[in-house]
Structures are given as C-alpha cells and as structure tokens.
Amino acid sequence: MSSPSWFEASARQRVKEMLDQDSFVEFIGPEQRETSPHLSLFDLPEQFDDGMIVGRGLLDGKPVFIAAQEGRFMGGAFGEVHGAKLTGLLRAARDVGSIPVVILFDTGGVRLQEANAGELAIAEIMRAVVEARLAGVPVVGLVGGRAGCYGGGGLTAGSCSALAVSEQGRISVSGPEVIETNRGVEEFDSKDRALVWRTMGGKQRYLIGGADVFADDTVASFRDAARYVIEHAAALDLDTLQAEQVRLEQRIERFGACADAIDIWRSMGAADPQSLPGMAFEDFVALADGLKETRHVAR
C-alpha cells in the first residue's frame, strides 16, 4: 500500500503513521476534555484536544516527543490550551535533555477569539524552543498541511533547529490575505494561487534556505525527512547564529532586488525558472541539488 498523502491526512493520522507502529502515547488526550476556556464565550464549538496532539513515541526505535496541529479545526490556530500543550512538551524535552521534539505544523497563526492568550502562548513556545535547543535537544518542524505555517507558527518554525517542507507546505508570518488587506492588492494578490505558492510555498522556501529538506507529499517521505533533520540539527550557539546572520546578509545582497521568485530562481542559475512550480518531486529535487550552493542553512 502506498503511503498516504500528508496534506490530506488528519493530525492524528500523521502522528500514528509516521511513528513506529503502536508506539504513540498521548499526553492530555481528548478523554481529559482539556478544551478552550474561550470559545464557548463566542458560542463556538470546542474540540476535545483543542486541535493540538502531544505525546511521545518511537521513530526507528528511537524515542521522540511529538506535537501535531489539526489544521482543519479553526485553521490549526493557537489558543491558550493548544499553545500550553506544546509549551509543556518542549519544557519536558528541555528537562529530559536527550529526546528530540518533532512539531507537525499546520496553522494559520493565533486564534483571533483568544488573541491575547494565543499571542502569549507563541511567546512561551518560542522561549521553550530556545531553552530546549540550549539544553542540546533538537527541535524540528514539518510543514505540509492545508493551513500552511503562518503567523506565530511561522515564527516558531523559524526558531526550530531544522525544517522539512513539501510542495504543498507554505511558511510565512503574514499570510496572503493579511498582506493584501494591509498593503493592497497591487502589493500581493491573495487570490493568485501561483503567486502565493511561488512566494511562500515549499519549493521556494527550500531553494532560498528557509527549509532544510524537501519532502514529497507522503507520510513516508516526511518520516524520512524527520529522521534526517533530527540527525543534522544545528546546535544553538554563537557560531551557528553568526553563520546564519552572514547567510541572510548574503541572501539579501544577492536577491534583494528581485521582484518575484522567478527572478530569484533565474539568478540562481535555473535554466527555465518558469517550469519550477510545475515540476514533479524527483525532477525538482535533482534541479535543486544542482543549485545547492545557495542553500546553506545555518539557523
């Protein structure tokens, strides 16, 4: 049987299928009904796990902590409980000190109905990511769900040791509609799907060093990617941060004048940059490996 699509799978399916069989143990499962204290004020339905699944399991026989957002419940958005579950998991990983954390992002950002609690949750999560990494724990992110990885999710992803993304994945802070609302349709047309994907999508993020591994849209491919990024996660120290600063300075120097992702790909040396968005997985990986010198991810 072929591996299921990551994009189509639910958060629970992703967790279950990517870990070793029957190895997942959930913390604060749905039966504990630890739901949002805010949504009922707006007469909105709750979800028993508040859209965040956390627990532990085995990946190729090795223990991992895992967190997964359900992108179909309120767009995978961060609320108070949703965020606290991830913060707790990261703090546990920091205290244990030896078990990596895998975060399956699928989020539009902070849940507007619990805005302050959600924003605070993002701050706590980013601090917890940094503390875990300083304790020597790799914290890696996987992005390939329908909600993408936006807002505080994008910030948290940027704090991770390493990221894997698929073509369907999108990573950014302000989403397409936020940019259009604030800056006008001339700045960014959120209905132009091709523009959205070539600006924020997985292929572009991988090519410009925003993600470390490009995964195919299958659970099996993300499983392989997770193993790889855990093994190759950069330590969080001064050398890493200085190298990342240099990389970003070089990137803005090299591509800062480009008006569109197509221009970036052309100046990277892609012979036919218009063809990149339509390229199949294997062809794209082969092409990207040829342009690899532009893609040193330091973090």
Next chain:
Amino acid sequence: MEKLTYRHVAALRAKGTRDQAIVGVVASGNLEVLVERGLPDGECEVEIRTPVEGFGDVWSAVVVDFVGRSSPGGLKLSINDGGARPDMVALRLAQAVRAIEGERS
C-alpha cells in the same frame, strides 16, 4: 450552543477491549466523536454539543438509527459538532464504534 443527551438500551455489548477512540474533526460540515466505555453492557449514551440549535428531532432520529444498526452497548459517545449533516453524523458514529472495537477507522 445546544446540548442534547440521548440514552438508549443497546442489544449487544460493543466488541473489543479498547477504552476509548476518537474520530473526525470539528470543522465546517464535520464533527468529532469521542467514544468511551464505562456504562453497563446494555446501555448507550450519546451527548451532543452543537452550535446549530433547533434540530433535536433530527439528532434523535439519527441516534435511534445508529443504536439499531450498530451494537454500542456499554459506550458513551460524546460529540462536538461543526454543523454536520445527518449522513455525516451517521458515518462518524459508525466509525467511532469500529474504532473502539479495534478496526481501522
């Protein structure tokens, strides 16, 4: 938000040994069903929380149909509804029983 609770007599105890299972997601036109054991073998309870008020008769009919078709004895089913249609509700209820009985959902 409307809360509805239905209790029924079930003919048979649900098979399997799992304590709980969950299926579905709270999204537009969808719902989640959390199913747990803990009731006497011949009883079944379905508790619904839905933002779409005034459809108690439809919920009641779907639950009666579900209890007749499945064998949910000993099960408590808790639903968070996202505005699902009756056919989706029936599907998720059947999936929930299969999931707790140990089959793939």
